Amino acid sequence: MPEKNSLSDYINKSNEITKVFDKKIKISLLSSFTINGLSEILKVKSAERHVSCIVYEAPYNQYSQEILNENSDLYKFLPDITFLILDTRNIFGEIFRFPYSISHLEKVKIVENKINEVKNLLDKYIEKSNSKIIVTKLNIPSFSPNGIFESKVEYNFSNMIEDFNKQLTENYLNSENIFVYDFDKFVAKNGEDNIFNYSQFFFGDLKISMEFLPALGQDLMKYVIGYLGITKKCIVLDLDNTLWGGIIGEDGFNGINLGPEPPGNAFMEFQRVLLSLHQRGIILAINSKNNFEDAIKVIKEHPHMILREEHFAAMCINWNDKVTNMKQIIKEINIGSDSLVFIDDDPVNREFVGSIFPEILVVNLSDDPSSYVLEIENLIDFSVLKITDEDRNRGKMYSKQKKVIELEKTSVDLQTFLNQLNLKISIKDVNEFTLPRVSQLILKTNQFNLTTKRYQQNDIQEMIEDSNFLVTCVQVEDKFGDNGITGVFIIKKENKNEWRIDTFLMSCRIMGRDIEKGIMTHIINKAKENNVQKINADFIPTQKNKPIENFLSDHDFKKEGQSWTYNIKSKIKFPEYLRIELE
Amino acid sequence: MMSNKLYEIISRVMKIDISSISDELGPKTIENWTSFNGYVLLNELETGFNVKFTIDEAMDVENIADIKRHLTNKGITIDG
Numbered sequence: 001m002p003e004k005n006s007l008s009d010y011i012n013k014s015n016e017i018t019k020v021f022d023k024k025i026k027i028s029l030l031s032s033f034t035i036n037g038l039s040e041i042l043k044v045k046s047a048e049r050h051v052s053c054i055v056y057e058a059p060y061n062q063y064s065q066e067i068l069n070e071n072s073d074l075y076k077f078l079p080d081i082t083f084l085i086l087d088t089r090n091i092f093g094e095i096f097r098f099p100y101s102i103s104h105l106e107k108v109k110i111v112e113n114k115i116n117e118v119k120n121l122l123d124k125y126i127e128k129s130n131s132k133i134i135v136t137k138l139n140i141p142s143f144s145p146n147g148i149f150e151s152k153v154e155y156n157f158s159n160m161i162e163d164f165n166k167q168l169t170e171n172y173l174n175s176e177n178i179f180v181y182d183f184d185k186f187v188a189k190n191g192e193d194n195i196f197n198y199s200q201f202f203f204g205d206l207k208i209s210m211e212f213l214p215a216l217g218q219d220l221m222k223y224v225i226g227y228l229g230i231t232k233k234c235i236v237l238d239l240d241n242t243l244w245g246g247i248i249g250e251d252g253f254n255g256i257n258l259g260p261e262p263p264g265n266a267f268m269e270f271q272r273v274l275l276s277l278h279q280r281g282i283i284l285a286i287n288s289k290n291n292f293e294d295a296i297k298v299i300k301e302h303p304h305m306i307l308r309e310e311h312f313a314a315m316c317i318n319w320n321d322k323v324t325n326m327k328q329i330i331k332e333i334n335i336g337s338d339s340l341v342f343i344d345d346d347p348v349n350r351e352f353v354g355s356i357f358p359e360i361l362v363v364n365l366s367d368d369p370s371s372y373v374l375e376i377e378n379l380i381d382f383s384v385l386k387i388t389d390e391d392r393n394r395g396k397m398y399s400k401q402k403k404v405i406e407l408e409k410t411s412v413d414l415q416t417f418l419n420q421l422n423l424k425i426s427i428k429d430v431n432e433f434t435l436p437r438v439s440q441l442i443l444k445t446n447q448f449n450l451t452t453k454r455y456q457q458n459d460i461q462e463m464i465e466d467s468n469f470l471v472t473c474v475q476v477e478d479k480f481g482d483n484g485i486t487g488v489f490i491i492k493k494e495n496k497n498e499w500r501i502d503t504f505l506m507s508c509r510i511m512g513r514d515i516e517k518g519i520m521t522h523i524i525n526k527a528k529e530n531n532v533q534k535i536n537a538d539f540i541p542t543q544k545n546k547p548i549e550n551f552l553s554d555h556d557f558k559k560e561g562q563s564w565t566y567n568i569k570s571k572i573k574f575p576e577y578l579r580i581e582l583e
Numbered sequence: 584m585m586s587n588k589l590y591e592i593i594s595r596v597m598k599i600d601i602s603s604i605s606d607e608l609g610p611k612t613i614e615n616w617t618s619f620n621g622y623v624l625l626n627e628l629e630t631g632f633n634v635k636f637t638i639d640e641a642m643d644v645e646n647i648a649d650i651k652r653h654l655t656n657k658g659i660t661i662d663g
Contacts, residue, residue: 006627006630007623007626007627008595008596008623008627009595011623012595012598015598034619036619037619037623199635199636199638199641200622200626202638203622203638203641203642204618204619204622206622209626210622210623210626211626211630
């Protein structure tokens with residue numbers, strides 16, 4: 001389906017953007033055909049997410065020249081993200097129409113040449129620029145002069161393109177800077193005859209029709225969201241008519257619609273898609289007006305529930321209003337409200353939550369449960385450029401977290417609680433295995449983050465290799481299990497006598513357990529061992545890092561001008577309830 | 584009615600006031616009527632009126648009157 005807004009709507013809206021946002025992104029567009037309008041679409045969609053977007057569009061079909069010439073405007077623009085949008089017609093030229101006019105061997109040779117051309121461009125660009133580059137796969141045209149016999153032809157044109165796409169994908173599978181966009185999936189979703197309009201192609205060399213250019217922009221925004229780390233992390237769900245059909249309080253355990261027959265199967269499938277997101281690291285929570293006993297019985301015992309108690313990091317099932325419950329969920333999970341998505345079938349609840357928390361993504365769920373699945377599938381806000389082991393295990397960790405909270409509730413005081421937790425902190429230098437997670441924490445952590453400096457993975461790699469920096473991560477374990485890598489600090493050795501804390505952050509999951517005291521003790525003792533006299537630090541306030549505002553003064557740092565300083569006198573003792581391991 | 588819709592689309596795409604639109608206006612007199620915006624206009628007219636312009640019709644458009652003529656030929660009533 002094309003988007004509701006037409007291309008001219010986007011062009012007009014983009015001209016009306018006057019606000020400059022704190023978050024910025026610079027995008028370069030390189031293409032082998034006319035993509036006029038795409039830059040306006042990206043600007044509007046970025047502004048909707050409070051991001052200022054500046055775009056450089058390379059001249060028409062000059063992507064090779066722009067990449068090969070190191071003095072080109074492309075390099076001068078210093079983009080964060082570059083999209084290289086290629087198309088099959090342009091790459092294969094005359095072969096596009098006449099693939100069977102050449103021998104098998106020539107076909108193999110042509111694919112090899114074409115993939116090498118593109119690889120050379122990508123490698124050269126990555127060497128000379130700091131931008132991430134996203135290159136499109138080639139689309140396989142549905143038409144063949146061979147008709148239905150095509151699949152009997154060895155190394156047919158489809159195979160040639162598949163080969164090209166496969167080599168492109170495999171070559172950059174582990175690249176941090178080069179991403180391959182599944183353009184063929186975009187075409188599959190929207191349809192070749194919709195995407196490619198012969199009239200627009202003949203008239204203006206448009207290879208993506210104007211009606212579907214906004215849909216492409218929507219897809220490409222996933223990279224912007226992932227790059228900036230403005231990803232949603234948690235879905236808060238209503239129960240009645242959202243996770244199951246009907247109202248449990250009225251229809252009863254056996255009366256709700258949830259099962260293999262319609263309409264219950266729509267709710268089961270909806271739960272399956274939510275579970276698939278949960279398994280890759282999206283947190284789930286419940287915000288429902290219901291008798292707790294009624295609802296929890298369904299969650300625990302209904303034979304067709306897909307989502308069970310262990311999948312929810314928080315369950316607010318009571319008669320409080322949805323905003324009060326939302327505040328409770330935010331507190332329990334310890335998450336920024338701007339990381340939340342809210343799904344509720346009731347428009348009044350959606351309106352209420354959206355009016356109090358404009359930063360929450362409130363999904364305008366349709367009246368028809370059979371479209372719930374697609375509405376979730378079409379959300380682009382869960383996009384990340386990488387998925388780490390920590391992400392995959394996040395669900396289990398939050399389930400564990402619930403047990404920690406229960407222990408805290410039953411402990412007489414904080415010290416007893418911390419003693420019972422058996423906290424163990426492992427402090428380790430960052431290596432190739434931990435780098436992706438460290439990079440993710442640096443890009444995403446908001447609350448317990450002293451400077452909120454955002455470094456891309458290659459920046460961190462450079463610091464690791466630089467002897468003037470200490471890049472260190474922290475893994476935390478407690479009696480309930482492993483929390484994974486949840487803290488990072490970067491020390492800049494300013495000179496022989498002075499260090500500076502460039503970055504100090506901890507995941508909100510482990511806040512409130514004095515882990516930070518242990519880490520700071522480690523830094524101070526390490527500085528002492530290196531005969532450093534002073535540790536300098538900065539606190540850069542943001543809207544979100546209030547939890548860390550007293551961190552420096554609490555650890556005897558004194559404010560000197562704009563900066564904070566700690567004068568090292570003697571070694572200090574680790575808090576008794578913490579075990580520290582150095583690796 | 585139809586004329587209003589036509590003028591609304593022209594106004595939106597070319598960023599000119601509805602009141603200033605007249606039959607003789609075209610790429611030479613409307614600043615935003617670039618070749619690309621010309622395609623956008625035809626495309627949004629196609630969507631708005633649920634019609635298809637042939638490549639000959641598209642290439643023949645030099646002013647608003649041409650657009651009205653092609654739309655009329657497709658059975659669209661243009662007032663005024």
